[in-house]
Amino acid sequence: MRSRLVADWGWPLFVFVALAFVPKLNVSIPKLFDQPISSPGTLALLSACLLFGGLALTYDLQFGFTGLLSFGHALYIAVGVYLSNIAITDWHWSFWPSILFTMGVAFLLAAVLGSISLRVGGIAFAMVTLAFAQAGAVLALKDPHHWTHGEEGLGADYTKLPKAFVGILNTKNLYWLALAFCAVVFFVVRWAVDSSPGRLWQAIRENEQRVEVLGLRPRAYKLQSFVLSSTLAAAGGIVYMLLYNGSTLVVTQPNFTLMLLLMVVIGGAGSRWGAVLGGILYTYLNDRLIAIGSSSTVNDLPHALRTPIEQPLFLLGVIFILIVVFLPGGLAGLVVRGRTSGLRRIEAAVRPEVDAA
Amino acid sequence: MSTFVLLTITGLGLGAMYFLIASGLSLIYGLMGVLNFAHGAFITVGSYGTWWTSEHVFGGVHSTLLRFLLSALLGLAFGGIFAALVELVLIRPLYARHIEQVLVTVGLQLAFVALVTGIWGPDAKTFVVPVWLHATTDVGGAHIPNDRWIEIAAAAAVLALLQLFLRKTRYGLIIRAGVENRAMVQALGIDVRKAFTLVFAIGGIAAAIAGVLSGVYFNVVAPDQGTSLLIFAFIVVVIGGLGSIGGSALAAVVVGLTQQYTNYYGSAGVGDMIVVLLLALVLLARPRGFAGAVTGARA
Amino acid sequence: MSAVATRTLLSVRDLHVYLGQSHVLQGVSFDVPEGGVTALLGRNGVGKTTTLRAILGLVDRRGSVTLGDEELTALQTHRIVRRSVGYVPEDRDVFAGLTVAENLRLAERDQEPRYDLVYDIFPELERRARQRAGTLSGGQQQMVAIARALLNDNRVLLVDEPTKGLAPALVSEVARVLERLAELATVLLVEQNLGVVRHLARDAIVLDQGRVVHMGDAHELLAQPELVRRLLSVGAA
Numbered sequence: 001m002r003s004r005l006v007a008d009w010g011w012p013l014f015v016f017v018a019l020a021f022v023p024k025l026n027v028s029i030p031k032l033f034d035q036p037i038s039s040p041g042t043l044a045l046l047s048a049c050l051l052f053g054g055l056a057l058t059y060d061l062q063f064g065f066t067g068l069l070s071f072g073h074a075l076y077i078a079v080g081v082y083l084s085n086i087a088i089t090d091w092h093w094s095f096w097p098s099i100l101f102t103m104g105v106a107f108l109l110a111a112v113l114g115s116i117s118l119r120v121g122g123i124a125f126a127m128v129t130l131a132f133a134q135a136g137a138v139l140a141l142k143d144p145h146h147w148t149h150g151e152e153g154l155g156a157d158y159t160k161l162p163k164a165f166v167g168i169l170n171t172k173n174l175y176w177l178a179l180a181f182c183a184v185v186f187f188v189v190r191w192a193v194d195s196s197p198g199r200l201w202q203a204i205r206e207n208e209q210r211v212e213v214l215g216l217r218p219r220a221y222k223l224q225s226f227v228l229s230s231t232l233a234a235a236g237g238i239v240y241m242l243l244y245n246g247s248t249l250v251v252t253q254p255n256f257t258l259m260l261l262l263m264v265v266i267g268g269a270g271s272r273w274g275a276v277l278g279g280i281l282y283t284y285l286n287d288r289l290i291a292i293g294s295s296s297t298v299n300d301l302p303h304a305l306r307t308p309i310e311q312p313l314f315l316l317g318v319i320f321i322l323i324v325v326f327l328p329g330g331l332a333g334l335v336v337r338g339r340t341s342g343l344r345r346i347e348a349a350v351r352p353e354v355d356a357a
Numbered sequence: 358m359s360t361f362v363l364l365t366i367t368g369l370g371l372g373a374m375y376f377l378i379a380s381g382l383s384l385i386y387g388l389m390g391v392l393n394f395a396h397g398a399f400i401t402v403g404s405y406g407t408w409w410t411s412e413h414v415f416g417g418v419h420s421t422l423l424r425f426l427l428s429a430l431l432g433l434a435f436g437g438i439f440a441a442l443v444e445l446v447l448i449r450p451l452y453a454r455h456i457e458q459v460l461v462t463v464g465l466q467l468a469f470v471a472l473v474t475g476i477w478g479p480d481a482k483t484f485v486v487p488v489w490l491h492a493t494t495d496v497g498g499a500h501i502p503n504d505r506w507i508e509i510a511a512a513a514a515v516l517a518l519l520q521l522f523l524r525k526t527r528y529g530l531i532i533r534a535g536v537e538n539r540a541m542v543q544a545l546g547i548d549v550r551k552a553f554t555l556v557f558a559i560g561g562i563a564a565a566i567a568g569v570l571s572g573v574y575f576n577v578v579a580p581d582q583g584t585s586l587l588i589f590a591f592i593v594v595v596i597g598g599l600g601s602i603g604g605s606a607l608a609a610v611v612v613g614l615t616q617q618y619t620n621y622y623g624s625a626g627v628g629d630m631i632v633v634l635l636l637a638l639v640l641l642a643r644p645r646g647f648a649g650a651v652t653g654a655r656a
Numbered sequence: 657m658s659a660v661a662t663r664t665l666l667s668v669r670d671l672h673v674y675l676g677q678s679h680v681l682q683g684v685s686f687d688v689p690e691g692g693v694t695a696l697l698g699r700n701g702v703g704k705t706t707t708l709r710a711i712l713g714l715v716d717r718r719g720s721v722t723l724g725d726e727e728l729t730a731l732q733t734h735r736i737v738r739r740s741v742g743y744v745p746e747d748r749d750v751f752a753g754l755t756v757a758e759n760l761r762l763a764e765r766d767q768e769p770r771y772d773l774v775y776d777i778f779p780e781l782e783r784r785a786r787q788r789a790g791t792l793s794g795g796q797q798q799m800v801a802i803a804r805a806l807l808n809d810n811r812v813l814l815v816d817e818p819t820k821g822l823a824p825a826l827v828s829e830v831a832r833v834l835e836r837l838a839e840l841a842t843v844l845l846v847e848q849n850l851g852v853v854r855h856l857a858r859d860a861i862v863l864d865q866g867r868v869v870h871m872g873d874a875h876e877l878l879a880q881p882e883l884v885r886r887l888l889s890v891g892a893a
Contacts, residue, residue: 116637127636128637128641134588138626139626142625262464265460314475316467316468317465320467321464325461328457527761531762533753533754534751540714543714544714544733545737545804546765
């Protein structure tokens with residue numbers, strides 16, 4: 001019992017605290033980073049890695065732990081990214097009320113849309129979430145009230161933001177913010193999954209019918225998971241907005257959700273830390289591959305080899321496919337042996353009907 | 358009045374494109390239970406295949422019409438072959454692993470678009486089409502771009518051919534039965550899986566036609582053309598009913614016209630939102646066949 | 657088994673089937689002798705339908721299934737069927753969107769499907785050839801389901817509750833058809849209607865809770881009401 005406490009909470013805490021020291025380390029890691037890791041450029045990359053690690057984990061809460069495949073997770077991230085910015089920049093609210101407002105809206109939206117969407121399961125659920133996210137994307141694009149500024153995007157009014165988050169000298173503060181977000185998501189998810197509703201989410205993933213037979217209503221529990229996941233994602237959206245100093249339409253696209261899906265699967269769906277790892281790795285590779293792609297060594301390569309490197313999504317997509325086919329447990333599945341691997345466990349939830357004799 | 362005519366014909370043209378994509382998607386999901394996101398890649402194979410062939414194989418042909426037709430023919434062939442390969446190499450090995458099949462098609466779509474962007478760049482490429490297609494025809498005071506006629510004609514032709522195939526051939530019979538009850542078809546001694554590759558190939562060819570026509574419609578080919586059409590095609594499939602070609606045709610017309618009318622008579626974007634919300638509505642009201650696997654998806 | 661020694665046509669050994677968490681078949685073993693009708697009996701839910709489906713490979717199973725000299729266990733369903741195994745499923749499973757003729761055409765397997773025989777036994781089907789199977793009555797659909805199995809020269813027929821839900825007049829008709837079927841092929845018949853069983857079956861196998869609990873002559877079994885009541889929970893039909 002005590003060793004589990006250490007393993008579940010002690011080690012991760014240690015890791016997160018250790019990571020907090022990164023901005024103080026004026027260390028160069030030549031192959032991995034262009035500049036010392038405490039430099040603003042590298043810190044910005046690391047911040048993005050941690051942010052997406054957290055965002056990927058919010059997705060995994062639904063997908064890997066509860067067996068809900070959603071194609072519209074980006075909607076809630078977009079709420080975080082846009083609504084906070086709109087309140088500050090368009091409506092001239094101050095910072096904290098905007099944040100609270102955004103979180104409240106995200107929570108309510110998730111509760112309402114979630115209860116509607118969860119009336120169906122499996123692929124139908126995935127398509128309904130996609131539909132709602134698309135509706136949001138159209139709204140953001142057409143921008144009837146001139147709030148989002150459509151394709152131009154909306155830069156954040158930095159005079160309204162906390163001084164600590166503005167300016168290149170404060171990159172380390174943003175790093176700590178991203179780290180805090182990732183840590184919070186990690187521990188909240190850990191706590192939620194280990195709690196008794198959490199165990200039910202996993203039971204639902206395995207065999208929803210059995211949960212029903214026990215007299216419980218799976219839909220209520222699925223909704224819990226969905227709302228928690230979406231609300232956390234909105235918080236991540238706010239961090240995103242601060243990190244990138246504004247809001248653009250990229251967070252409203254279906255590809256954004258799919259990117260999270262890739263991160264989760266590559267890292268390992270439903271594993272303890274796979275999603276975080278997937279998010280970090282994906283973000284890092286995405287950035288580095290572009291950098292490598294413009295380096296002189298690559299320019300000398302034949303055209304056929306250059307393409308995959310210049311287009312990170314090609315390589316990442318291929319890795320993703322390979323993992324789905326050969327390693328359904330993702331990278332985490334490589335390390336943690338003896339458990340039914342990530343995707344296999346979700347299979348039953350997405351395709352619930354079992355042959356009845 | 359002439360605006361109405363223009364909207365109607367353009368709406369039908371749009372619906373035609375949706376149908377071309379949705380027909381393959383519908384059969385694939387109806388028969389195999391696979392939600393094929395890679396369909397976008399098939400569209401891209403059609404459009405880029407035609408463009409590339411037009412530039413590099415038939416570049417010297419004088420008649421633009423001939424050049425276009427020959428290139429399009431090859432583009433279609435590429436689409437069908439690519440789709441068949443995808444089924445054999447990626448889908449079939451994942452038989453009965455439904456979620457992995459969906460994920461693989463998602464991954465393929467992303468990787469493929471990235472590949473095309475990498476090889477030919479993100480910019481749109483001009484498409485050589487017969488001049489006639491750029492002109493307009495006067496109908497009731499409205500100036501209808503001629504490419505709309507081709508789109509409608511192509512969709513109608515595909516619809517007719519598909520119905521003929523389904524009703525008159527043995528494989529068509531197997532597919533129609535398989536969409537209803539795959540296990541029973543197996544229990545009659547028929548290996549349904551042979552039909553899978555065929556259905557993918559058909560879907561690939563129809564999607565490639567849509568790709569070629571989108572190149573005509575937009576005058577250019579670009580890497581992300583496939584993806585933007587795909588979402589609306591999904592909507593058409595859901596509204597029209599799985600595995601139902603007739604249903605897809607009807608739904609395609611409804612969606613295309615609704616989009617055109619509401620986007621014009623309402624405000625821009627309203628049409629898209631309505632259509633998207635219609636998807637949610639239909640799924641919530643009638644999830645049969647989409648909520649989980651298609652009946653008897655065992656054998 | 658019956659007094660006259662007959663060859664075993666279909667042999668099932670140690671069949672285990674899990675559906676979800678449920679251990680539905682727990683080591684089922686029996687032989688089906690060649691020729692005539694063998695009845696597979698038991699209360700509702702004991703695994704009779706699952707047994708037939710397991711033989712056909714429609715559910716995942718462990719154990720062994722042998723037809724004649726050939727091991728069927730490793731084969732996929734459609735290959736098993738091509739070894740001359742016919743199947744009349746419990747809910748008929750006709751294709752509603754297809755016409756009667758199309759349903760039959762789909763079922764054609766041999767070089768020369770026996771349409772003469774089928775239309776001789778079921779003249780109704782010839783009349784309704786162009787009718788969509790979904791619009792047929794339950795009894796007519798049952799005819800289609802049986803006709804599909806009759807069309808080909810099958811060695812063994814797996815027939816699952818063909819009289820279920822039919823009016824008594826139809827039950828007799830189906831029984832008559834089954835009699836003719838039995839002349840042409842070995843039949844493994846799952847049936848709840850003991851009158852039909854008494855009329856047709858030579859041997860009987862009884863299942864209970866996923867296991868075989870009785871094998872023997874059908875008439876001997878049905879002649880013992882106490883045994884019948886214990887195994888099948890019904891009075892003599």
